[in-house]
Amino acid sequence: MYFDPESFNRDWDETFLLADIGILLEQFxxxxxxxxxxxxxxxxxANALHPIISTLAALGCGYDSASKNEISLVLKCGxxxxxxxxxxxxxxxSHITYARNNDVRMMTFDNEEELKKVKKLFPEARLVLRIETDDSEARTHFKGKFGASVSEGKKLIELAKFENMEIIGISFHVGSGCPSVNSFRKAIEDSKTLFDFARDVGFRFSLLDIGGGFPGTEEHETISPFEKVVIIIKNMTSRHRLKPTSVIRKALDEHFPAGSGVRIIAEPGRYLPGPAIELVTNIFAKTTTKDRVCYGVGESVYNSLTPVLMEGFHFHPQLLEVSPAVYGDEHPFILP
Ligand SMILES: Cc1ncc(COP(=O)(O)O)c(C=O)c1O
Structure with a gap:
């Protein structure tokens, strides 16, 4: 267990995160x-704690950074x-300029304005075109906000050629906490359509980025949804008399076979540290209304409990210690 000394207070008054690096290794x-x-x-x-980043770096992970700050954090880890x-x-x-000054050349885009902005500020950038996906089953949706449709993507590929900008491949994100492998399958097919189109335009795409969306352990299930996805896929594939292998692997092997010269990456966020991290906080208040008991806790939905607000996430708290000075032997907390 790792204690982040910065956020650990011996009075147990403050909230802090406990990270089990062994679980992170298992997830990897x-x-x-x-x-x-x-x-x-x-x-x-998903979590920018130094031990998480440096452990993953030691394992050979790459990084998806979404801002100057996140790029700088990762660079500082070597x-x-x-x-x-x-x-x-x-x-x-200014963040594009920072990326240029630090040789971070790979970056995504999904619209004409961004393409022209990057051309001005970082003409040697290696662009990755982000396409939209069906993320209707995910916990957090990106469709309508990020990602070009296939037809918009074709126009952007032509425009990039005209502007003399380099596009190296396609990326997508099926939405955070995505239980549907069909979204992955369709997005991989759409990517292949654009790889073929780009070849006809004169590009040689070499990168497919299948994004994030892989669930970590949640809601105290005994097997992680990541494995469930694989189990569901196995059931589904056997029903269809296909090899018992994952839809993602199968779609990749079909459209981007080994030896095709295409490097495949993904941007898993919550999947990696999610099951490895526990939030430790204190209960500082209790109120009882007609139909429920409410506890005041030392963490907020505007901080690490954001998924409660944004995604209707349910946490399952566990009582660790009760202050004898305040409550004696009989304390008023009954946690589900
Ligand atoms: C571009 C991008 N990549 C990866 C992720 C990580 O997603 P997840 O935690 O669902 O794997 C996100 C999450 O918002 C994202 O926006």
Missing amino acids: KRWQRELPRVHPFYAVK VSPDDIIYAHPCKFA
Whole structure:
């Protein structure tokens, strides 16, 4: 167990995170077992604790950084700029310049304005075109905000050729906490359509980025949804008399076979540290109304409990210690 000394207070008054690096390692190994052809670029936004970033760096992970700050954090951990993708389709001008000054060349875009902005500020950038996906089953949706449709993508590829900008491949994100493998399958098919179109326009795409969306352990399930996805896929594939292998692997092997010269990466965020991290906070108040008991806790939905507000997430708290000075032997807390 790792205690972040910055946020650890001996009075137990403050909230802090406990990270079990062993679980992080297991998640990484599980990834390699299930998706051996896909190189993970950890999405730093999921958790930017130094031990998480540096452990993943030691394991050979790449990084998805979405801002100047996230790029700088990762660079400070000694990560090579070639192992970073600046994966935000709409970027601050100053952050693009920062990326240029630090040789972070890979970056996503999904619209004409961004293409022209990057051309002005970083003409040697290696662009990755982000396309939209069906993210209707995910916990957090990006459709309508990020990602070009296939027909918009074709226009952007032509425009990039005209503007003499380099596009190296396609990226997508099926939405955070995505239980549907069909979204991955369709997005991989759409990517292949654009790879073929780009070849006809004169590009040689070499990168496919299948984004994030892989769930971590949640709601105290005994097997992680990541494995469930694989189990569901196995059931589904056997029903269809196909090999018992994952839809993602199958779609990749079909459209981007090993030996095709296409490097496949992904941007897993919550999948990697999610099951490895516990939030430790204190209960400082209790109120009882007609129909429920409410506890006041030392963490907010505007901080690490944001998923409660944004995604209707349910946490399952566990009581660790009760202050004898305040409550004696009989305390008033009954947690579900
Ligand atoms: C571009 C991008 N990549 C990766 C991620 C990580 O997603 P997840 O935590 O669902 O794997 C996100 C999350 O918002 C994202 O926006």
